[in-house]
Amino acid sequence: MSQGQQDNSTQIKSKVSHLKSPDLFPIGIKKRTMTMTGFSILWVSMAVVLAAFAIGGDAIQQLPLHLVILATIAGAVGIGICMTLTGDIGIEHGLSFPVYLRAPFGTIGTHIPSVVRGLVASCWFGVNTFFGATGINAIMIMLFGLDQWFICFLVFAALQLFNTAFGIKAVERFANFAAPIIVLISGWMYMTLSEQAQLAGRDIWGWVETPALGTAAISAFALVAMATMGFWGTLAADMPSLSRFIQAPAYERNWFKRNKGQLIGSLIAMPIVHTFMVIVGAVSYAAVFISNPVDALLETTSNVFLLGILMMMIALGQWSTNTSSNLIPAATIFSNLGGPRIPFWAGVIFAGSIGVLVQPWNLFEIIVPALLIVGGILASIVGILVVDYYLIRKRRVNVPALYEEDGQYHYWHGFNLAGLLSWIAGGTVSLLFPNYSFLIGFFTGGTIYYVSAKYWWFKMYKQDELENPSDDAYLGMTVGRNWKIDNEVPINVKQQSN
Template sequence: MAKNQYLKSPDLFPVTEQNRLISSFGFAVLWTSMAVVLAAFAIGGDAIQQIPLHLVILATLVGSVGIGVCMTLTGDIGIEHGLSFPVYMRAPFGTIGTHIPSIIRGFVASCWFGVNTFFGATGINAILFILYGIDQWFLCFLVFAALQLLNTAFGIKAIEKFANLAAPIIVIISGWMYLVLSDQAQAAGRNIWGWVENPATGTAVIGAFAITAMATMGFWGTLAADMPSISRFIKAPKHERNWFKRNKAQLIGSIVAMPIVHTCMVIVGAVSYIAVFISNPVDALVETSSNVVILGILMLMIALAQWSTNTSSNLIPAATIFSNVGGPRVPHWIGVMIAGLIGILVQPWNLFSIIVPALLIVGGILAAIVGILVVDYYIIRKRRVNVPDLYEEGGQYHYWKGLNLAGLFSWLIGGGVSLLIPSYSYLVGFAIGGLLYYISAKYWWFRKYRQEELEDPSDERFLGLTVGREWFIDEEEEEEIEQLAEEA
């Protein structure tokens, strides 16, 4: 394959209007599905050990709304230009440099696939144990992982739609879980609104509050970076210059639907710990429920909910990244299999036991990427992008041997400093990464490597949806899309 075609993987081309099928309501429903991640129970179980439930809820809302704002900011890249995360990353990191932070994001998504699969597998194992006395959770884990990988790689839509039904059912059942566990806590003499295992005092309360908020931001940190890969499929009005109107669907999903559902998950985790001192929701349910039928249905919903979450939040974004790294020789389905293999090899059953500290570390590293993306897209380029050159090996984004050193150094320093202040890791990583990038890119790198959209900030040349433009990478792609449109 010619060198100049290396960046032109069909899976990474800009998404055009006719392929944007997600409505505002559909995105809110998608978020309801994605936010039903039972690992979020661990945040509640960890936080309630130091601060009371009302502060746990407030910290979770602060963190989830904050990360929702970050998601919406980066998501405009997909709305405006139809670009995915790994493609746009070529602007602040270079055509080769994009692979380094992208692989980190793909690795984290793959780990989440493993954690969610572990939860789903324990639900399946619980069903088998209830019905037949069979206890083979690891076999359930392998089979459940294989089914999800095949579904995602080959697009078995009927199964995916069925799995999506599980998410809203889980939200409803979570209300039932809350009531059951609250009653059990009350019977044990523990008021859920006042009980704390080891109450933090003085400034320690602020620290515990911040850790809960930062853990929540780290929890969704991968999607804050990778939101363009999803938002590029959202319907949005052409010729709309108002940012809020153009991103209405994103705002409803990321700042309303996600915080509500995620906070519900955290609340149930906290109440579960108050009631039985167990953060793992499956173990808590098995221990507290005597209704075999309800328990069996719930475990089935748990498995299906993790299935739908993994498909949209983890496997597809990770596969897109790995496909970008490998070029056209690594199609989407191989990217899916790579993500699945990583998710299995990291041993997610052990990873869950250290999930909150891991979230603080990962959150800071990813936050530096998000800060760089926001600064590059909004402050430096002012949303104008020379999209065709993103797909050219010798274009303006090749920089020095394919690397944008301003982006790479800013990310390494911002992510590194965030590790020194874990209680505020996301804020630190975002601020330092973004600030360093602004200074180094504006006053050093882009003076050395000129950018067309900065030299001639033309709306007509470099904006997308705002001026009614749809980006086509080559004539063959444009002719094919026009032919499909005529047939439709």
């Protein structure tokens, strides 16, 4: 090392604790294998979710298709911005969502909101698996005359759990295969259903079942946007668990350049594909008054070969979505809850079991109201994360202390009351305004947290990064640091590049 050159690698030696599971350690630069293109393709596959059809089917009953599209794009871009903001936690420090959550909620308090997020993700796994299983069952009926959807459901769930247990690279490879085929088959679904609507005398761009007028139209528009934000609210909170695997340049202080690996996926790929899914659901309802195009096409299409391909792609679409946006985040959370005793693969099995036990075939019946409720609750967490990371800590984090039982993030018996009370307040207020739930939850939770943490909680529980706001000591990739835990050999990013 030349004279005056700074060594920003970090090594931490401490005793083993329940906070230290190898799956939850910060991800170093060598383990960040996902490229910008790979993440964008992954988003394409994740965004093909049949539950999104329900948003379109409900929306076109009150709004014309062009307003449905506009509201969906507004909600998708809005939640995409939230994702990129929280995603920098993974890019900068290599931290997962449940680990960073120890900062605004405490080393024990983190389990409460993170488990809620994990349960929501597990339920989504069940819903998507149910839809995928219906596609597989349709193939079995067409080929063999066997109608055994529950067996298809169980087998399909088991296959997904097996795939996810291999880790993030296996998921990325699978998504690369599934994504382009899914997009093509969705285009065919749109054209087929559009023709059905025209044959029924309904112009998809002008037809509305019961048009909303005046303030009712504004409320309907907001409901579509908020349902979309609630749809992806889990990933807005949990994006660090994925973004920490994305390649990022060391020593890059420009936020946009440092996060370019996730920007295209979250702000372009996801809004486009999700909006297209909503459009297909709307067109399906306009065609045969069924928002689920799978059922619609089974009723209106007689080509067995095309239907077989369609059902297979539907199963693949739900598979790729579940592994990336539901099973991986939920498994990471449950692994964090159990400490070193629960490895990642066990978290995957636990998440999948919950998804089966909640009976997702019944859960889907109330999907849109559920999105508004869950969206507000999760939005409060997202608001707290953004405020804690950007406005209070200014992206500086004492990462070693996140893994210490008696460190600065232990707070009062392991709880940060400022975070917990802000989350409860934000989530509760959002329930009073369901049509605007995500925005209400985000700003209420974030605002209350900023005031209570900055002027109350952190006055009592001092934070090293606030008392000594040093970039060199508390930033990660920006200063070329790979955070290391325990006795791992320290790695200097700058030396590796020379």
